[in-house]
Amino acid sequence: MTLDASSLQMVKPERRLKRSDRSPLASIGLHAALVVASLVAVFPVFWVLVTSFKPDARAVETSPQLFNESSLDNYTRILGGEKGAFLTWFGNSVLIALLTTVIAVFLSATTGYAASRFRFPGKRSLLMSFLVVQMFPFAVLIVPLYNILIALGLQGSSIGLVLVYCTTAVPFCTYMLKGYFDTIPTDIDEAGRVDGLSPFGVFWRLVMPLAKPGLAVTSFYAFLTAWGEVAFASAFLSAADESKTLAVGLQVFVQQNRTEWGHLAAASILVAIPAVIVFYLVQRFLVTGLSSGAVKG
Amino acid sequence: MAEVSYVKASRVFSGNPPVRAVDELSLDVADGEFLVLVGPSGSGKSTALRMLAGLEDVDEGAIQIGGKDVTNVPPKGRDIAMVFQSYALYPHMTVAENMGFALKLRGVAKTEIKAKVEEAAKMLDLTKYLERKPKALSGGQRQRVAMGRAIVREPSVFLMDEPLSNLDAKLRVETRANIAALQQRLGTTTIYVTHDQVEAMTMGHRVAVLKDGLLQQCDTPRALYDRPANAFVAGFIGSPAMNLKTVPITSEGAKLDGVTVPLSRSALDAAGGLDEVTFGIRPEALGIVPSGEEGMEMTVELVEELGADALVHGAVKIGDSSQRFVVRVDGRTPPTLGQHVKVAVRDHTEIHLFHPETGERLEA
Ligand SMILES: Nc1ncnc2c1ncn2[C@@H]1O[C@H](COP(=O)(O)OP(=O)(O)O)[C@@H](O)[C@H]1O
Ligand SMILES: [Mg+2]
Numbered sequence: 144m145t146l147d148a149s150s151l152q153m154v155k156p157e158r159r160l161k162r163s164d165r166s167p168l169a170s171i172g173l174h175a176a177l178v179v180a181s182l183v184a185v186f187p188v189f190w191v192l193v194t195s196f197k198p199d200a201r202a203v204e205t206s207p208q209l210f211n212e213s214s215l216d217n218y219t220r221i222l223g224g225e226k227g228a229f230l231t232w233f234g235n236s237v238l239i240a241l242l243t244t245v246i247a248v249f250l251s252a253t254t255g256y257a258a259s260r261f262r263f264p265g266k267r268s269l270l271m272s273f274l275v276v277q278m279f280p281f282a283v284l285i286v287p288l289y290n291i292l293i294a295l296g297l298q299g300s301s302i303g304l305v306l307v308y309c310t311t312a313v314p315f316c317t318y319m320l321k322g323y324f325d326t327i328p329t330d331i332d333e334a335g336r337v338d339g340l341s342p343f344g345v346f347w348r349l350v351m352p353l354a355k356p357g358l359a360v361t362s363f364y365a366f367l368t369a370w371g372e373v374a375f376a377s378a379f380l381s382a383a384d385e386s387k388t389l390a391v392g393l394q395v396f397v398q399q400n401r402t403e404w405g406h407l408a409a410a411s412i413l414v415a416i417p418a419v420i421v422f423y424l425v426q427r428f429l430v431t432g433l434s435s436g437a438v439k440g
Numbered sequence: 441m442a443e444v445s446y447v448k449a450s451r452v453f454s455g456n457p458p459v460r461a462v463d464e465l466s467l468d469v470a471d472g473e474f475l476v477l478v479g480p481s482g483s484g485k486s487t488a489l490r491m492l493a494g495l496e497d498v499d500e501g502a503i504q505i506g507g508k509d510v511t512n513v514p515p516k517g518r519d520i521a522m523v524f525q526s527y528a529l530y531p532h533m534t535v536a537e538n539m540g541f542a543l544k545l546r547g548v549a550k551t552e553i554k555a556k557v558e559e560a561a562k563m564l565d566l567t568k569y570l571e572r573k574p575k576a577l578s579g580g581q582r583q584r585v586a587m588g589r590a591i592v593r594e595p596s597v598f599l600m601d602e603p604l605s606n607l608d609a610k611l612r613v614e615t616r617a618n619i620a621a622l623q624q625r626l627g628t629t630t631i632y633v634t635h636d637q638v639e640a641m642t643m644g645h646r647v648a649v650l651k652d653g654l655l656q657q658c659d660t661p662r663a664l665y666d667r668p669a670n671a672f673v674a675g676f677i678g679s680p681a682m683n684l685k686t687v688p689i690t691s692e693g694a695k696l697d698g699v700t701v702p703l704s705r706s707a708l709d710a711a712g713g714l715d716e717v718t719f720g721i722r723p724e725a726l727g728i729v730p731s732g733e734e735g736m737e738m739t740v741e742l743v744e745e746l747g748a749d750a751l752v753h754g755a756v757k758i759g760d761s762s763q764r765f766v767v768r769v770d771g772r773t774p775p776t777l778g779q780h781v782k783v784a785v786r787d788h789t790e791i792h793l794f795h796p797e798t799g800e801r802l803e804a
Contacts, residue, residue: 330528333495338542338589339516352532 195408217409226406229413231385232392235301236370237417239388242305243369244362247312251361252354254313255320256346260332270321273314281311285378292379299381304388307379308369316361323357324350359428366421371414389414442506442519442596442629444469444492449501451487451653461487463653464501469646472627474620475658476644478634480676484653485633486525489599492631493522506596521590522599525606527582529574529589536561536570539588560588563622580611587619591626598623598630604639616643637677641665649673671799674720674792680751683726683765686796687719687758694719694793697736697757701785707793710802717802720792723751723768727786728775735782738765740775750774756783 165173195217221229257263258270288307289298297303327350335345351358373390380386393414396407446467453459462484469475477485490496492503494515502511510518521542530538537544539560540553548556561567564584574582583603590598603619604612620643623630634640640647641661648658649672657669668674674682688695689711693702696719703711711717729735738754741764750771755762767783775781785791793802 328526328528330524330526331530333493333515334522334524334528334530334589336495336515337493337520337522338593339545341516344545349530 191408191411194404195412197405199403199405217405218413221406221410221413226403226410227392227395228384228387229389229392229410232387232389233413235387236389236414239301239305239308240366240369240417242301243308243312244365246305247309247316247365247368248358248362250309251313251316251320252351252358253346254317256324256350258317258321259324260329270318273318276310276314281374284310285374288375289378298379299386301380301386304376304379305369307375308365308372312365312368316365319361319364320354320357323354327353355428359425363422363425367418370418443471443473444597444629444631445504446488446492447502447504449488449491449498449503451484451491451496452499460653462491465650465653465655466501467648467655467658469629469631471629474623474630474632474643474645476632476634476640476647477650478637478640478647478676479650479656481635483650485635485650486601487653488650489522489601489631489633492597493520493599494518518597519595520597520599521593521595523586523590523601523603525602527574527586527603527606529582529585531574534571534573535566535577535585535588538574538585539592542589542593556592557588560591563591564588579606579608580615583607583615587622591622594628596629598628598632600630600632602634603632604634605636612639619643638679641677647677649676651676667801668720668792669801671718671720671794674794678722680723680766680768682720682722682792684718684720684794685758685763685765686716688715689717694791695758699734699736699784701791702788703791703793704803707791707803711793714796716796718794718796718799720794721785722790723766725785725787725790726765726767726783728752728767728769728781729784731782733782733784735784736765738767738781738783740777740779740781743774743777745771745774747771752781754781754783 196214198214198216220226224230258266288310292298292303292307295303297306331349331353332345335349336342340348371390372388373394376388376391377394380388380391384392389410393407393410396403396410444467446465448464448466449462450460450464451462453461465488467475477488479485487496491498492505494510494513494517498511502509504510505518505520530541533541536554536557539557543553543556557570558567561570564587566581566584566588569577569581569585574585577585583606586603590600600619604615607615616639619632632643641664644661646658647661647664649656649664651672657664657673659667664673664677668677668682671684675684685696689703689708690700691708693700693708694717701719736756738752738756740752740754742753744751744753748771749768752767752769752775754765754767756765757763765783769775794800795802
């Protein structure tokens, strides 16, 4: 998953091309392209949504109909616990994802701030290693991480998994936040120190509020890192049903010779909801120019 | 309120070679004084101020505020307030919150903060803007908020680092006067950094001139103007700059294109043994004389009309080379371009002599 601040930020175009400036042909072409792109993006989600309302038998029809035979049966069965401890998994996932978000963002914010403001030996190599770490495929890391967790006595526990997620989220988030902190003038830090803040006070009361857009993006990234992840979760959590996360639990719908498409689709929709909520909460901070007005005129 | 002392304070930035941004600065600022640190860009003014604020380490020497050694005290323990060149307002707080922030950190009661902020806002004509964010203010208003943030604290020392450099010319002159008046009224010791010698001369009780981290001279504006301690100060203070030329001297005086400018006994004694000196004379101490009289032959190359006065730039031959001089003349009758005029020293007491190599002032 790659996310960066610029792609999520809403930029105001300098000057909008007016509708009348375009020839009709260009207009048609443009709209056609946009319609196709939107369809490509929306269609799979739409298909899943449609499927989630239908019984398995009709899941793979060629001409899906949204309104005939639609029912909430799949949802009631999943939420009712007939198909495994869905609500428990859900709780586990929420807990693990939120913990990951909080810990990873806090660690990366403090690290990123130090990297942005202080000069210390090894700073360049630290930042470099953060980049290099990103280049390893996750699968390679499973065994070494597992050994480390055993050494720490954390195998099978949620906390262990949270720490594992942090190892992937923290380097990226640190990098992003450092970049964001770099855009906040150091004069603000100094004004705060003269006004009576301790170095941590400067970080907490001035820099963090000003870095909200950066924090929003990194929180979202950290949340998603943990929310939809399967490989680490299946390797590091204990096999007991009640300790599974959603992504792992969903596999019960896909068995060797039979796939419960309806249930899988309904569960997928349910899984997507928290991610959408987090995105919604976070996106209002994704506005540029929070720190404008700090300096000069 | 407090007095401030730099005691051989130095700041050395590591590098190759290391930069002595402030070099053994010794300076005493009296309680209630308005001291201006002035110098060209890169002379170490900001560094000196930041050392006093505790934002920059003091590598050698010491700094005292109110008689107490604060060399190793963090900024929050120094009871100072600083106005930054960029203003450094907190963008996420309103004007009122910006101004009251330091008091809030000190745990002052809300009602008292409000009263103090309102009082300062009234003084600075900011009452209307108290609930706005800095983003929604003009440059001049932001500058006043930065001032207000400092005033509300009632610190023992104000530090200001080029607080006017982001304002337009007219507002700058206006604000200059306001700051000076405000300082007068509050009586708070103030250290003010600027690169603009006009600002320095008009605002400071005393002015300290820095160059390459070294203190050149610290004195009242008048004394700086009348008796610059060296050629650098002579050339830096005053606008337009003093004419500074290296000229040969004899026992009669300094030799300029055909004329010998007689020098005082003490000046000649001080220059004893030298056959050249740096001769300095301000444009207003020179004048154009009728063509029959004795004077330097000057070819007019540029006339700057300032209204009341005009500045005449022209070339004068000294020895084999042609040197530029600036003469201040009456604005109503300036010479024309390319004209040959005679220039003479109007006031012989306003001649400054400096050592040609060290630049030190000659004569007592
Ligand atoms: N953080 C720093 N690291 C290295 N050199 C610095 C640093 N800050 C300032 N300097 C150097 O110190 C000298 C004085 O800088 P400064 O005090 O900002 O000058 P001024 O405010 O008079 O323009 C300059 O030569 C500058 O390059
Ligand atoms: Mg400066």
